[in-house]
Amino acid sequence: MVNDLIIRIGGEGGEGVISAGDMLAQASSLAGLEVLTFRTFPAEIRGGYAMYQFRVSPEKILSHGDTFNIFVAFNGEAYEVNKGLLKPGTVLVYDGPGGEFEPEPLEGVIQYPVPMTRISKVELMSPISKNMVALGAIVQLFSFPMESLKDLVRRKFKKKGESVVEINLKALEAGAEYVRANIRKVDGFYVQPVKPEEDVIMISGNEAIGLGALVAGCKFFSCYPITPATEIANWLSRHLPKANGVVVQAEDEIASLGQVIGASFAGVKAMTGTSGPGLDLMIELLGFASMAELPIVIADVQRGGPSTGLPTKSEQSDLFLAAKGGHGDFPRIVLAAATIEDCFYLTVEAFNLAEKYQLPVILLSDGSLAFRTEKIKRPDLSKIKIINREIYSGNGGYQRYAVTETGISPMSVPGRSDGRYIATGLEHSETAAPRYSPDYHAKMTEKRFRKIANLEDEFPAPEWEGNGNADVGIISWGLSQCAVREAVKRCNEEGLKVSAIYPKLIYPVPVKAIRRFASTVKKVLIPEVNYQGQFAELVTAHAGINPIRYDIYGGLPFTPGEIKEKIKEVI
Numbered sequence: 001m002v003n004d005l006i007i008r009i010g011g012e013g014g015e016g017v018i019s020a021g022d023m024l025a026q027a028s029s030l031a032g033l034e035v036l037t038f039r040t041f042p043a044e045i046r047g048g049y050a051m052y053q054f055r056v057s058p059e060k061i062l063s064h065g066d067t068f069n070i071f072v073a074f075n076g077e078a079y080e081v082n083k084g085l086l087k088p089g090t091v092l093v094y095d096g097p098g099g100e101f102e103p104e105p106l107e108g109v110i111q112y113p114v115p116m117t118r119i120s121k122v123e124l125m126s127p128i129s130k131n132m133v134a135l136g137a138i139v140q141l142f143s144f145p146m147e148s149l150k151d152l153v154r155r156k157f158k159k160k161g162e163s164v165v166e167i168n169l170k171a172l173e174a175g176a177e178y179v180r181a182n183i184r185k186v187d188g189f190y191v192q193p194v195k196p197e198e199d200v201i202m203i204s205g206n207e208a209i210g211l212g213a214l215v216a217g218c219k220f221f222s223c224y225p226i227t228p229a230t231e232i233a234n235w236l237s238r239h240l241p242k243a244n245g246v247v248v249q250a251e252d253e254i255a256s257l258g259q260v261i262g263a264s265f266a267g268v269k270a271m272t273g274t275s276g277p278g279l280d281l282m283i284e285l286l287g288f289a290s291m292a293e294l295p296i297v298i299a300d301v302q303r304g305g306p307s308t309g310l311p312t313k314s315e316q317s318d319l320f321l322a323a324k325g326g327h328g329d330f331p332r333i334v335l336a337a338a339t340i341e342d343c344f345y346l347t348v349e350a351f352n353l354a355e356k357y358q359l360p361v362i363l364l365s366d367g368s369l370a371f372r373t374e375k376i377k378r379p380d381l382s383k384i385k386i387i388n389r390e391i392y393s394g395n396g397g398y399q400r401y402a403v404t405e406t407g408i409s410p411m412s413v414p415g416r417s418d419g420r421y422i423a424t425g426l427e428h429s430e431t432a433a434p435r436y437s438p439d440y441h442a443k444m445t446e447k448r449f450r451k452i453a454n455l456e457d458e459f460p461a462p463e464w465e466g467n468g469n470a471d472v473g474i475i476s477w478g479l480s481q482c483a484v485r486e487a488v489k490r491c492n493e494e495g496l497k498v499s500a501i502y503p504k505l506i507y508p509v510p511v512k513a514i515r516r517f518a519s520t521v522k523k524v525l526i527p528e529v530n531y532q533g534q535f536a537e538l539v540t541a542h543a544g545i546n547p548i549r550y551d552i553y554g555g556l557p558f559t560p561g562e563i564k565e566k567i568k569e570v571i
């Protein structure tokens with residue numbers, strides 16, 4: 001039995017790699033194991049290399065890991081892509097003998113041929129069931145719980161009809177039977193069920209954002225579908241109406257943010273979900289929301305850019321756009337999620353901040369986190385603090401943009417005769433009348449920025465790992481935090497002196513915490529998945545420190561191994 005096991009399945013888009021991986025991950029979760037998944041697939045609906053990886057362990061899993069223990073190759077391309085990672089001790093399960101490719105003998109690599117194509121196409125006359133034949137073989141080889149898998153097959157294919165369920169159950173059995181009859185297991189990998197924890201849910205990053213919005217009290221969601229953000233809308237369209245909410249698919253991203261702003265003006269909590277190209281289009285209205293001081297939340301699930309870029313791959317390259325995009329000077333808040341739990345809790349936090357400070361809050365996630373599924377502790381809703389906007393309670397003399405010490409002025413809702421105002425993008429007076437004089441523009445700009453002047457003090461301090469006097473201190477944001485956590489753990493186990501700080505509030509940059517942290521370490525390192533070192537640049541500009549940058553930009557997240565190597569190099 002190996003405690004910490006990583007299985008990767010590779011094949012062609014359309015061959016059902018994702019379905020097979022999802023089912024194995026769910027079965028592992030039902031067996032009480034911790035699960036963390038990672039997938040990459042092409043932008044095309046059919047064809048191209050699709051990959052699903054999942055890591056199972058009885059212990060809490062920090063990241064998707066470095067590489068795999070077991071690789072299941074559905075076709076020659078998948079084998080070619082992963083051949084270099086097949087090291088001694090790993091297992092290759094492949095479509096053979098007699099498939100479209102035959103792997104060369106690789107030293108120390110255990111190879112199990114399973115004729116997935118032949119069994120599905122010739123014996124079962126159901127080519128689409130190739131993935132289920134593979135699944136049956138994997139179940140038999142590595143002791144996954146067959147009954148759970150059968151249940152999952154029934155649930156997954158029920159909507160496609162009884163005959164689809166039947167043929168896939170047969171395929172599952174055929175794969176398992178082939179292994180029983182033909183393969184002698186020589187590896188040591190087994191999945192061992194543990195006592196299931198009761199209070200957990202298995203959920204993806206995008207679903208967790210939807211759930212967070214629901215819990216925060218969101219009543220209106222509008223978006224234009226875009227990979228990798230669409231599942232937020234899919235999830236909310238199933239659940240928001242049950243909470244008297246509305247989900248709208250708008251004609252484009254500009255319209256969707258316009259609707260969100262309108263809904264917020266009308267008095268309800270409102271949100272959109274998009275990715276980089278969509279956020280580009282929304283920028284003018286982002287400035288409007290900040291100028292008109294309307295609370296809105298935007299979930300930006302980053303993908304590789306620029307332009308349409310790499311729609312299904314992830315990057316951390318929308319930070320400049322989120323933090324600085326737009327004309328004129330206007331405040332906004334940017335949070336970044338690193339885990340599935342963050343996707344949930346930070347969405348709630350994004351609504352709270354938007355409502356409290358009456359401005360746009362952007363939550364950054366990314367493609368890898370969006371599609372990752374993981375078991376998280378069921379949120380205790382009784383412990384979650386929900387903030388609602390301050391509503392004008394006087395009668396008469398209402399000033400929507402009253403200049404206050406905190407910069408926050410009470411809101412109103414349409415229909416109140418004593419709370420009328422015009423939400424305007426023009427510079428305005430306290431009562432929202434247009435004003436273009438130098439003193440008004442200065443006074444109102446300062447009022448708007450005053451709202452977030454002390455945000456760092458009001459936001460929970462970033463988590464800090466490790467003692468002072470470290471040789472290297474890592475400042476990490478977004479999904480990269482997962483790989484950093486695992487790398488720091490490994491380094492400290494080896495006796496290296498490494499610290500890390502994990503901010504969730506990204507903009508305004510938490511300068512006090514970063515300066516304090518930087519003063520306790522010899523060298524500061526900022527790893528991020530973009531070419532320009534966007535967070536490092538913001539940290540330099542705002543906190544006045546000069547970190548060592550480690551930027552990767554291949555459309556894939558960091559592995560812990562990459563971070564560890566860099567730490568050693570820096571030391």
Ligand code: COA
Pocket residue numbers: 012013014015016017018019020041042043044045046050128129130131132157160164168227311312
């Ligand atoms: N029997 C019957 N149906 C099966 C099956 C089986 N044994 N195995 C899989 N399927 C079905 C799945 O249910 C799914 O159908 P659905 O869409 O009706 O749910 C379909 O076959 C695809 O299988 P799945 O496992 O989900 O994906 P895959 O591994 O084959 O990969 C994708 C396909 C995900 C790569 C591709 O379809 C895709 O979505 N690409 C990305 C598109 C995109 O977002 N582009 C960006 C635009 S900007």
